[in-house]
Amino acid sequence: MRKYFITGLLVLVPLAITAWVLNLVISTMDQSLLLLPTEWRADMHKLIGFDLPGLGALLTILIVFLTGLLTNNLVGNYVVKLWEKLLTRIPVVSSLYSSVKQVSDTLFSSSGNAFRKAVLIPYPHQNSYTIAFLTGTPGGDVKNHLVGDYVSVYIPTTPNPTSGFFLMMARKDVVELDMSVDAALKYIVSMGVVAPEDAPKIIDTAGK
DSSP states (O other), X not given: OHHHHHHHHHHHHHHHHHHHHHHHHHHHHGGGGGGSOHHHHHHHHHHHSSOOTTHHHHHHHHHHHHHXXXXXXXXXXXXXXXXHHXXXXXXXXXXXXXXXXXXXXXXXOTTOOSSOEEEEEEOSSTTOEEEEEEEEOOOGGXXXXXXXXXXXXXXXXXXXXXXXXXXXXXXXXXXXXXXXXXXXXXXXHTTTSSOOOOOOOOOOOTTO
C-alpha cells in the first residue's frame, strides 16, 4: 500500500504543481481584460456564452507582441525614447524606472547575460556550501572600499529561485562549476534531488 501511495504522489504532485503555476500565471494575465471597456467585455461574454479562461492571457501576449512590433522601427523607437526621457524627469519614478529597466534589459535582452556562470561558494559559513550565480563585479564607489579582487554573486532560495541574496565575495572563495545555468537552477529548485550529470573527467595525457 505504501509503495503504491508514494508512486501515486510521484505522478500527481508534479502535475498538480505545474497546473497550479499555470493557473496562477494565466489568471494573472487574464487581468488584462480589465483594460477593455465594460461594454466590450459584456459583448464578448454574450458572443462566447461563458467565461473563457486564458482569453486575457492571449490579449496580454498580443499587447506585448504589438508593442514590440511598433517600437521596432524608427518612429516607435523615437516615441519610446521620448517616453523614457519624460519618466526620468519625474522624482522617485525616475530612479525606480531606471533600476527596473536595467534589470529587465539584462534578463530579457538577447545580448544580456544575467547569470554568467554557476559557482560554488561557502554559505552561510565556511563549513557549508551552496550554488550561486556569477552576476558581475562590484562597481561604483563600492569597489573603492573593497580590498582585493571581488565578484558579485546571486544566491537563490529553494525552491523559489526568484528570491535570494546578493553578495560580494572575494574571487578566491568562488569556485566556478562545470555546470550550465539551467542545470544549476534545476538542482536548486529540486532541493538537491535532481542532481546534474557528472562532468567528464579530464584525462592528463601530458604525463604519459
